[in-house]
Amino acid sequence: MVNSKSGGSAPALNRKLGEKMNFKTKYIPSSLDQVIFTDEAVKRRIYGYASGKLEGHIILYGPNGTGKTTIANLLVKQIGGGNPHIESINVDDLLAKSDLNWYLRQAASFASLTTSGKHFLILNEFDNSKKNLNKFWTALDECGSGVMVVITTNNPLNIHISIRSRFDLVEIKGVTPAAALNRIQDCLNKEGLKLPDAQVLYYLKIYEDSNDLRKYIQVADEILYLWKTNQNLPPWQRPTTSLRIV
Ligand SMILES: Nc1ncnc2c1ncn2[C@@H]1O[C@H](COP(=O)(O)OP(=O)(O)OP(=O)(O)O)[C@@H](O)[C@H]1O
Ligand SMILES: [Mg+2]
Secondary structure: OOOOOOOOOOOOOOOOOOOOOOHHHHOOOOOHHHOOOOOHHHHHHHHHHHOOOOOOEEEEEOOOOOOHHHHHHHHHHHHOOOOOEEEOOOHHHHHOOOOHHHHHHHHHHHHOOOOOOOEEEEEEOHHHOOOOHHHHHHHHHHHHHHEEEEEEEOOHHHOOHHHHHHEEEEEOOOOOHHHHHHHHHHHHHHOOOOOOHHHHHHHHHHHOOOOOHHHHHHHHHHHHHHHHOOOOOOOOOOOOOOOOOO
16 A cells, blocks of 8 residues: 655665566657756757757757757657658767768758658767767768757767857756656656655655656656555655744
8 A cells, every 4th residue: 555644764765676667668758848848948949949940950968867868859859740860870880981971961862852851860978989070060061951960968078169169059957856746746647646746756855966867767666666566655754844923
């Protein structure tokens, strides 16, 4: 039975579980409106690109687990009319191509004949690769708007200055437990589990310092596991409200 009322010591939610969980794969956001944006200005910029009103290459940067790769995929999906031509190639292999310029222009002209409109490159972990970069930005200049590149990185300063110059740098900041709460609650509710906001927030706050969505998803997985296997949820404490008598 679910214990949603108890108070007490800090829960031990961070232990590893052997059981297979499904939250991670089941609740990957399927559209941009399911993404948690902690910054309204960033959200407006991303939606500007998604609607095609803004154009260009983007670097999404920020700490681990803030949703950069998720945003990159959903953004490209939306710009590419739901069926984007995405180059899924390792950065080193891309840069090793002898005629990158020709290769990308071909890809762009092919994509222009389809509903995708553009050819998309999503490059994760880009900062690890530094060879032949000049031919990359030269090729991008030649392709104009036929190719759109989205780079995700933890450290934009490791990306060559000439690449940074050509890209819009968008910071995706860490997600606080409070910002993640609604989304996590939506997903728990879809599984049929309704818990007080204060209880779920209490559990998420174990990972407050990380600001990492992956950690919150692990928490949600464990809550679901305990609930589905009829085990008590860890104890939690309601926030104390101090009533002031005036
Ligand atoms: N709004 C959301 N709701 C639920 N899960 C989300 C949401 N956004 C992202 N996720 C999940 O959070 C996890 C981390 O997201 P993602 O991989 O996009 O982060 P990242 O910023 O690219 O991390 P890294 O820097 O480590 O590559 C993924 O499992 C993703 O499906
Ligand atoms: Mg990523």
